[in-house]
Amino acid sequence: MREALIVWGGWPGHEPEQCAAIVAGMLRDEGFQVHLDNSTRAFASPQLSTMSLVVPIFTMSKIEKDEVSNLSKAVREGTGLAGFHGGMGDAFRDAVEYQFMCGGQWVAHPGNIIDYRVTVTRPDDPVMQGIGDFDYHSEQYYMHVDPSNEVLATTTFSGEHAPWIKGVVMPVVWKRRHGQGRVFYSSLGHVAKEFDVPQMRTILRRGMVWAARE
Template sequence: MRRCLIISGGYAPHRAFEAGERVRSMLEQDGFAVTHSETLDAYDGEDLAGYDLIVPNWTVGRMSVDTSKRLWLAIWSGVGLGGFHGGMADGFRDNDRFRYMVGGAYVSEPGGITRYTVENARPDDPIMVGISDFEYHSEQYYMHVDPANEVLATTRFTGEDYPWIEGVVMPTVWKKPFGSGRVFFSALGHVPEEFDNQSMSTILRRGLNWASRTKSRL
Protein backbone atom coordinates (compact mmCIF):
# COMPACT_ATOMS: atom_id res chain seq x y z
CA MET A 1 0.00 0.00 0.00
CA ARG A 2 1.29 3.44 -0.91
CA ARG A 3 1.85 5.90 1.94
CA CYS A 4 1.19 9.64 1.83
CA LEU A 5 2.04 12.41 4.29
CA ILE A 6 -0.06 15.60 4.15
CA ILE A 7 1.07 18.53 6.32
CA SER A 8 -1.62 21.22 6.58
CA GLY A 9 -1.74 24.64 8.22
CA GLY A 10 -0.61 28.23 7.92
CA TYR A 11 -2.76 31.02 6.45
CA ALA A 12 -6.18 30.59 8.07
CA PRO A 13 -8.46 31.73 5.16
CA HIS A 14 -7.20 28.79 3.06
CA ARG A 15 -8.75 26.40 5.63
CA ALA A 16 -5.83 24.12 4.99
CA PHE A 17 -6.80 21.17 7.16
CA GLU A 18 -10.26 20.99 5.57
CA ALA A 19 -8.67 21.06 2.10
CA GLY A 20 -6.17 18.44 3.23
CA GLU A 21 -9.05 16.20 4.27
CA ARG A 22 -10.41 16.50 0.72
CA VAL A 23 -7.04 15.29 -0.55
CA ARG A 24 -6.99 12.52 2.05
CA SER A 25 -10.37 11.26 0.82
CA MET A 26 -9.20 11.25 -2.81
CA LEU A 27 -6.03 9.35 -2.07
CA GLU A 28 -7.57 6.82 0.29
CA GLN A 29 -9.99 5.93 -2.50
CA ASP A 30 -6.90 5.25 -4.63
CA GLY A 31 -5.41 2.90 -2.06
CA PHE A 32 -3.10 5.21 -0.10
CA ALA A 33 -2.59 5.02 3.64
CA VAL A 34 -2.63 8.73 4.55
CA THR A 35 -1.11 10.49 7.55
CA HIS A 36 -2.51 14.02 7.90
CA SER A 37 -0.53 16.25 10.25
CA GLU A 38 -1.33 19.75 11.54
CA THR A 39 2.22 20.49 12.69
CA LEU A 40 5.36 21.48 10.81
CA ASP A 41 7.28 19.28 13.23
CA ALA A 42 6.17 16.37 11.04
CA TYR A 43 8.85 17.31 8.50
CA ASP A 44 11.45 16.40 11.14
CA GLY A 45 9.52 13.86 13.21
CA GLU A 46 8.42 11.59 10.35
CA ASP A 47 10.64 9.30 8.29
CA LEU A 48 10.11 11.20 5.02
CA ALA A 49 11.89 8.54 2.97
CA GLY A 50 9.32 6.01 4.18
CA TYR A 51 6.51 7.72 2.28
CA ASP A 52 5.63 7.44 -1.40
CA LEU A 53 4.11 10.94 -1.60
CA ILE A 54 4.41 14.13 0.44
CA VAL A 55 1.76 16.87 0.08
CA PRO A 56 2.96 20.20 1.53
CA ASN A 57 -0.19 22.18 2.40
CA TRP A 58 1.17 24.99 4.57
CA THR A 59 0.95 28.58 3.30
CA VAL A 60 3.84 30.83 4.40
CA GLY A 61 5.47 29.26 7.49
CA ARG A 62 9.17 28.75 8.09
CA MET A 63 11.37 25.80 7.21
CA SER A 64 14.94 25.49 8.43
CA VAL A 65 17.84 24.76 6.13
CA ASP A 66 18.33 21.35 7.75
CA THR A 67 14.67 20.44 7.30
CA SER A 68 14.65 21.47 3.66
CA LYS A 69 17.75 19.34 3.12
CA ARG A 70 15.91 16.33 4.59
CA LEU A 71 12.97 16.93 2.28
CA TRP A 72 15.29 17.44 -0.70
CA LEU A 73 17.01 14.10 -0.05
CA ALA A 74 13.68 12.31 0.26
CA ILE A 75 12.38 13.66 -3.05
CA TRP A 76 15.74 13.13 -4.75
CA SER A 77 15.68 9.48 -3.65
CA GLY A 78 12.24 8.87 -5.21
CA VAL A 79 9.51 10.16 -2.87
CA GLY A 80 6.88 12.17 -4.77
CA LEU A 81 6.11 15.81 -3.97
CA GLY A 82 2.72 17.16 -5.00
CA GLY A 83 0.34 19.87 -3.96
CA PHE A 84 -1.81 22.83 -4.80
CA HIS A 85 -2.29 26.58 -4.48
CA GLY A 86 -0.60 28.51 -1.66
CA GLY A 87 0.03 25.42 0.42
CA MET A 88 2.83 24.58 -1.98
CA ALA A 89 3.60 27.64 -4.15
CA ASP A 90 3.46 30.09 -1.23
CA GLY A 91 5.07 27.92 1.39
CA PHE A 92 8.30 28.82 3.19
CA ARG A 93 9.02 32.08 1.37
CA ASP A 94 12.51 32.38 2.80
CA ASN A 95 13.62 28.87 1.77
CA ASP A 96 14.97 28.86 -1.76
CA ARG A 97 15.69 25.12 -1.64
CA PHE A 98 11.98 24.37 -1.10
CA ARG A 99 10.93 26.75 -3.87
CA TYR A 100 13.39 25.17 -6.26
CA MET A 101 11.86 21.76 -5.58
CA VAL A 102 8.35 23.13 -6.16
CA GLY A 103 9.31 24.76 -9.46
CA GLY A 104 7.60 28.09 -8.83
CA ALA A 105 6.60 30.71 -6.31
CA TYR A 106 3.46 32.79 -5.80
CA VAL A 107 3.96 36.55 -6.12
CA SER A 108 0.44 38.04 -6.61
CA GLU A 109 -3.22 37.42 -7.43
CA PRO A 110 -4.27 40.45 -9.53
CA GLY A 111 -7.92 41.26 -8.97
CA GLY A 112 -8.30 38.86 -6.04
CA ILE A 113 -11.19 36.46 -6.62
CA THR A 114 -11.92 36.62 -10.32
CA ARG A 115 -13.24 34.54 -13.20
CA TYR A 116 -10.81 33.15 -15.76
CA THR A 117 -10.26 30.24 -18.13
CA VAL A 118 -7.94 27.31 -17.43
CA GLU A 119 -6.52 26.13 -20.75
CA ASN A 120 -5.30 22.58 -21.30
CA ALA A 121 -1.74 22.87 -22.65
CA ARG A 122 -1.11 19.12 -22.94
CA PRO A 123 -4.31 17.27 -23.87
CA ASP A 124 -2.21 14.20 -24.74
CA ASP A 125 -0.74 13.91 -21.23
CA PRO A 126 -2.35 11.25 -18.98
CA ILE A 127 -2.96 13.86 -16.27
CA MET A 128 -4.83 16.12 -18.70
CA VAL A 129 -6.46 13.69 -21.13
CA GLY A 130 -10.19 14.33 -21.54
CA ILE A 131 -10.02 17.69 -19.74
CA SER A 132 -11.52 20.51 -21.81
CA ASP A 133 -10.66 24.16 -21.17
CA PHE A 134 -12.84 25.27 -18.26
CA GLU A 135 -14.00 28.42 -16.49
CA TYR A 136 -12.76 28.92 -12.95
CA HIS A 137 -13.73 31.39 -10.22
CA SER A 138 -10.94 31.93 -7.71
CA GLU A 139 -7.61 33.65 -7.24
CA GLN A 140 -5.60 33.69 -10.45
CA TYR A 141 -2.03 33.15 -9.34
CA TYR A 142 0.76 35.19 -10.89
CA MET A 143 3.97 33.23 -10.25
CA HIS A 144 7.66 33.12 -10.91
CA VAL A 145 8.23 29.71 -12.48
CA ASP A 146 11.07 27.36 -13.37
CA PRO A 147 11.48 27.22 -17.17
CA ALA A 148 12.34 23.52 -16.82
CA ASN A 149 8.78 22.69 -15.73
CA GLU A 150 6.60 20.65 -18.07
CA VAL A 151 3.53 22.89 -18.27
CA LEU A 152 0.18 21.08 -18.37
CA ALA A 153 -2.28 23.98 -18.10
CA THR A 154 -2.18 27.78 -18.32
CA THR A 155 -4.27 30.88 -17.71
CA ARG A 156 -4.14 34.26 -19.43
CA PHE A 157 -4.25 37.63 -17.66
CA THR A 158 -6.53 40.42 -18.93
CA GLY A 159 -4.51 43.34 -17.61
CA GLU A 160 -7.62 44.87 -16.04
CA ASP A 161 -5.86 45.40 -12.73
CA TYR A 162 -2.23 45.57 -13.89
CA PRO A 163 -2.18 46.77 -17.52
CA TRP A 164 1.45 45.72 -18.04
CA ILE A 165 0.55 42.02 -17.71
CA GLU A 166 -2.24 42.06 -20.31
CA GLY A 167 -2.03 38.90 -22.40
CA VAL A 168 0.54 37.21 -20.16
CA VAL A 169 0.15 33.42 -20.29
CA MET A 170 0.87 31.90 -16.88
CA PRO A 171 1.61 28.23 -16.12
CA THR A 172 -1.07 26.96 -13.72
CA VAL A 173 -0.42 23.22 -13.61
CA TRP A 174 2.97 21.60 -14.09
CA LYS A 175 5.08 18.53 -13.41
CA LYS A 176 8.77 17.73 -13.48
CA PRO A 177 11.34 15.14 -12.42
CA PHE A 178 13.52 15.85 -9.41
CA GLY A 179 16.35 13.37 -9.06
CA SER A 180 14.59 10.01 -8.83
CA GLY A 181 11.41 11.69 -7.60
CA ARG A 182 8.54 13.48 -9.31
CA VAL A 183 6.99 16.87 -8.55
CA PHE A 184 3.43 17.95 -9.41
CA PHE A 185 1.74 21.29 -8.75
CA SER A 186 -1.65 22.87 -9.45
CA ALA A 187 -2.32 26.52 -8.60
CA LEU A 188 -6.05 25.80 -8.25
CA GLY A 189 -7.70 25.23 -4.88
CA HIS A 190 -7.90 28.47 -2.88
CA VAL A 191 -10.66 27.11 -0.61
CA PRO A 192 -12.00 23.58 -0.05
CA GLU A 193 -15.22 24.21 -2.01
CA GLU A 194 -13.16 24.42 -5.21
CA PHE A 195 -12.61 20.67 -4.98
CA ASP A 196 -16.24 20.37 -6.12
CA ASN A 197 -15.06 21.50 -9.57
CA GLN A 198 -14.68 18.17 -11.34
CA SER A 199 -11.91 19.32 -13.69
CA MET A 200 -9.87 20.82 -10.86
CA SER A 201 -10.18 17.77 -8.61
CA THR A 202 -9.52 15.30 -11.45
CA ILE A 203 -6.31 17.09 -12.44
CA LEU A 204 -5.10 17.19 -8.84
CA ARG A 205 -5.97 13.56 -8.16
CA ARG A 206 -4.24 12.34 -11.31
CA GLY A 207 -1.23 14.57 -10.66
CA LEU A 208 -0.73 13.32 -7.12
CA ASN A 209 -0.98 9.72 -8.30
CA TRP A 210 1.56 10.47 -11.03
CA ALA A 211 3.99 11.99 -8.53
CA SER A 212 3.76 9.08 -6.11
CA ARG A 213 6.87 6.92 -5.97
CA THR A 214 5.15 3.61 -6.72
CA LYS A 215 3.20 2.87 -9.86
CA SER A 216 0.13 5.10 -10.17
CA ARG A 217 -3.26 4.38 -11.73
CA LEU A 218 -2.46 6.54 -14.77
Protein backbone atom coordinates in the same frame (compact mmCIF):
# COMPACT_ATOMS: atom_id res chain seq x y z
CA MET B 1 0.40 -0.33 0.19
CA ARG B 2 1.67 3.10 -0.79
CA GLU B 3 1.85 5.62 2.06
CA ALA B 4 1.21 9.36 1.79
CA LEU B 5 1.94 12.13 4.29
CA ILE B 6 -0.16 15.31 4.31
CA VAL B 7 1.31 18.16 6.33
CA TRP B 8 -1.15 21.00 6.89
CA GLY B 9 -1.14 24.37 8.62
CA GLY B 10 -0.15 27.95 8.00
CA TRP B 11 -2.47 30.76 6.94
CA PRO B 12 -6.05 29.78 7.89
CA GLY B 13 -7.65 31.62 4.96
CA HIS B 14 -6.78 28.71 2.69
CA GLU B 15 -8.68 26.33 5.01
CA PRO B 16 -5.76 23.92 5.37
CA GLU B 17 -7.42 21.50 7.79
CA GLN B 18 -10.55 21.18 5.65
CA CYS B 19 -8.51 20.77 2.47
CA ALA B 20 -6.26 18.18 4.14
CA ALA B 21 -9.30 16.10 5.04
CA ILE B 22 -10.55 16.21 1.45
CA VAL B 23 -7.15 15.30 0.01
CA ALA B 24 -6.81 12.47 2.52
CA GLY B 25 -10.12 11.03 1.33
CA MET B 26 -9.05 11.29 -2.30
CA LEU B 27 -5.80 9.45 -1.61
CA ARG B 28 -7.53 6.74 0.44
CA ASP B 29 -9.88 6.18 -2.50
CA GLU B 30 -6.75 5.62 -4.60
CA GLY B 31 -5.52 2.96 -2.18
CA PHE B 32 -3.02 4.97 -0.12
CA GLN B 33 -2.47 4.67 3.59
CA VAL B 34 -2.63 8.32 4.66
CA HIS B 35 -0.87 10.04 7.54
CA LEU B 36 -1.71 13.61 8.58
CA ASP B 37 0.40 16.03 10.60
CA ASN B 38 -0.01 19.73 11.39
CA SER B 39 3.60 20.60 12.18
CA THR B 40 6.51 21.27 9.86
CA ARG B 41 8.56 18.99 12.14
CA ALA B 42 7.04 16.14 10.13
CA PHE B 43 9.33 17.17 7.27
CA ALA B 44 12.37 16.37 9.43
CA SER B 45 11.27 12.81 10.19
CA PRO B 46 13.61 10.00 9.09
CA GLN B 47 10.47 8.18 7.93
CA LEU B 48 9.88 10.76 5.22
CA SER B 49 12.06 8.90 2.75
CA THR B 50 9.84 5.81 3.10
CA MET B 51 6.74 7.70 1.93
CA SER B 52 5.45 7.33 -1.59
CA LEU B 53 4.06 10.86 -1.54
CA VAL B 54 4.22 14.06 0.49
CA VAL B 55 1.48 16.69 0.14
CA PRO B 56 2.23 20.07 1.79
CA ILE B 57 -0.81 22.24 2.58
CA PHE B 58 1.01 24.97 4.50
CA THR B 59 0.62 28.52 3.14
CA MET B 60 3.34 30.99 4.15
CA SER B 61 4.83 30.14 7.59
CA LYS B 62 8.43 29.10 8.17
CA ILE B 63 10.31 25.87 7.62
CA GLU B 64 13.52 25.13 9.49
CA LYS B 65 16.73 24.28 7.66
CA ASP B 66 16.80 20.66 8.82
CA GLU B 67 13.16 20.25 7.78
CA VAL B 68 13.57 21.54 4.23
CA SER B 69 16.88 19.72 3.81
CA ASN B 70 15.31 16.40 4.82
CA LEU B 71 12.28 16.99 2.57
CA SER B 72 14.45 17.89 -0.41
CA LYS B 73 16.66 14.83 0.19
CA ALA B 74 13.64 12.52 0.36
CA VAL B 75 12.27 13.87 -2.93
CA ARG B 76 15.67 13.69 -4.63
CA GLU B 77 15.79 10.02 -3.60
CA GLY B 78 12.35 9.23 -5.02
CA THR B 79 9.56 10.35 -2.69
CA GLY B 80 6.86 12.14 -4.69
CA LEU B 81 5.77 15.71 -3.94
CA ALA B 82 2.39 17.12 -5.00
CA GLY B 83 0.22 20.02 -4.00
CA PHE B 84 -1.96 22.93 -4.97
CA HIS B 85 -2.50 26.67 -4.74
CA GLY B 86 -0.82 28.46 -1.83
CA GLY B 87 -0.52 25.29 0.24
CA MET B 88 2.44 24.29 -1.89
CA GLY B 89 3.07 27.25 -4.20
CA ASP B 90 3.19 29.94 -1.49
CA ALA B 91 4.67 28.01 1.39
CA PHE B 92 7.88 28.99 3.20
CA ARG B 93 8.65 32.18 1.28
CA ASP B 94 12.19 32.46 2.62
CA ALA B 95 13.18 28.88 1.74
CA VAL B 96 14.69 28.99 -1.74
CA GLU B 97 15.62 25.29 -1.53
CA TYR B 98 11.92 24.52 -1.19
CA GLN B 99 11.02 26.76 -4.15
CA PHE B 100 13.75 25.15 -6.28
CA MET B 101 12.13 21.78 -5.62
CA CYS B 102 8.56 22.92 -6.31
CA GLY B 103 9.35 24.74 -9.55
CA GLY B 104 7.57 27.97 -8.72
CA GLN B 105 6.50 30.55 -6.17
CA TRP B 106 3.38 32.73 -5.95
CA VAL B 107 3.95 36.48 -6.18
CA ALA B 108 0.51 38.03 -6.92
CA HIS B 109 -3.17 37.42 -7.71
CA PRO B 110 -4.31 40.65 -9.42
CA GLY B 111 -7.99 41.36 -8.81
CA ASN B 112 -8.18 38.70 -6.06
CA ILE B 113 -11.20 36.42 -6.71
CA ILE B 114 -12.07 36.76 -10.40
CA ASP B 115 -13.29 34.79 -13.38
CA TYR B 116 -10.56 33.49 -15.68
CA ARG B 117 -9.92 30.80 -18.26
CA VAL B 118 -7.68 27.74 -17.92
CA THR B 119 -6.19 26.50 -21.18
CA VAL B 120 -5.10 22.87 -21.42
CA THR B 121 -1.76 22.74 -23.25
CA ARG B 122 -1.09 19.01 -22.98
CA PRO B 123 -4.38 17.19 -23.66
CA ASP B 124 -2.33 14.08 -24.45
CA ASP B 125 -0.95 13.86 -20.92
CA PRO B 126 -2.75 11.31 -18.68
CA VAL B 127 -3.29 13.97 -16.00
CA MET B 128 -5.27 16.13 -18.44
CA GLN B 129 -6.93 13.37 -20.50
CA GLY B 130 -10.54 14.22 -21.34
CA ILE B 131 -10.32 17.70 -19.78
CA GLY B 132 -10.85 20.62 -22.14
CA ASP B 133 -10.31 24.32 -21.54
CA PHE B 134 -12.55 25.58 -18.73
CA ASP B 135 -13.61 28.74 -16.88
CA TYR B 136 -12.63 29.12 -13.24
CA HIS B 137 -13.62 31.50 -10.43
CA SER B 138 -10.84 32.04 -7.93
CA GLU B 139 -7.48 33.75 -7.50
CA GLN B 140 -5.57 33.81 -10.79
CA TYR B 141 -2.03 33.10 -9.64
CA TYR B 142 0.87 35.09 -11.06
CA MET B 143 3.99 33.09 -10.25
CA HIS B 144 7.73 32.99 -10.70
CA VAL B 145 8.22 29.65 -12.44
CA ASP B 146 11.07 27.35 -13.39
CA PRO B 147 11.57 27.11 -17.18
CA SER B 148 12.28 23.39 -16.81
CA ASN B 149 8.69 22.65 -15.74
CA GLU B 150 6.58 20.47 -18.04
CA VAL B 151 3.52 22.71 -18.31
CA LEU B 152 0.13 20.99 -18.68
CA ALA B 153 -2.20 24.02 -18.47
CA THR B 154 -1.92 27.81 -18.55
CA THR B 155 -3.94 30.98 -18.06
CA THR B 156 -3.64 34.34 -19.83
CA PHE B 157 -3.88 37.59 -17.90
CA SER B 158 -6.33 40.13 -19.33
CA GLY B 159 -4.52 43.16 -17.91
CA GLU B 160 -7.73 44.46 -16.35
CA HIS B 161 -6.29 44.47 -12.84
CA ALA B 162 -2.61 45.03 -13.74
CA PRO B 163 -2.27 46.52 -17.25
CA TRP B 164 1.46 45.82 -17.52
CA ILE B 165 0.88 42.04 -17.52
CA LYS B 166 -1.78 42.04 -20.24
CA GLY B 167 -1.33 38.99 -22.45
CA VAL B 168 1.08 37.19 -20.10
CA VAL B 169 0.64 33.42 -20.34
CA MET B 170 1.20 31.81 -16.94
CA PRO B 171 1.52 28.12 -16.07
CA VAL B 172 -1.34 26.77 -13.94
CA VAL B 173 -0.49 23.05 -13.84
CA TRP B 174 2.95 21.47 -14.19
CA LYS B 175 5.04 18.37 -13.65
CA ARG B 176 8.76 18.20 -13.04
CA ARG B 177 11.56 16.08 -11.61
CA HIS B 178 13.67 16.84 -8.57
CA GLY B 179 16.39 14.23 -8.58
CA GLN B 180 14.63 10.87 -8.69
CA GLY B 181 11.38 12.30 -7.34
CA ARG B 182 8.33 13.39 -9.29
CA VAL B 183 6.84 16.80 -8.46
CA PHE B 184 3.31 17.93 -9.40
CA TYR B 185 1.67 21.32 -8.86
CA SER B 186 -1.68 22.96 -9.64
CA SER B 187 -2.41 26.58 -8.71
CA LEU B 188 -6.16 25.84 -8.50
CA GLY B 189 -7.85 25.41 -5.13
CA HIS B 190 -8.08 28.57 -2.98
CA VAL B 191 -10.53 27.09 -0.45
CA ALA B 192 -12.16 23.72 0.22
CA LYS B 193 -15.28 24.53 -1.83
CA GLU B 194 -13.19 24.57 -5.01
CA PHE B 195 -12.85 20.80 -4.74
CA ASP B 196 -16.47 20.77 -5.97
CA VAL B 197 -15.17 21.85 -9.40
CA PRO B 198 -14.69 18.56 -11.29
CA GLN B 199 -11.69 19.74 -13.32
CA MET B 200 -9.81 21.03 -10.27
CA ARG B 201 -10.42 17.85 -8.29
CA THR B 202 -9.60 15.49 -11.17
CA ILE B 203 -6.38 17.29 -12.10
CA LEU B 204 -5.13 17.22 -8.52
CA ARG B 205 -6.11 13.59 -7.94
CA ARG B 206 -4.38 12.42 -11.09
CA GLY B 207 -1.36 14.60 -10.41
CA MET B 208 -0.88 13.20 -6.92
CA VAL B 209 -1.12 9.63 -8.19
CA TRP B 210 1.40 10.42 -10.95
CA ALA B 211 3.87 11.96 -8.47
CA ALA B 212 3.71 9.12 -5.97
CA ARG B 213 6.51 6.61 -5.97
CA GLU B 214 5.37 3.10 -6.80
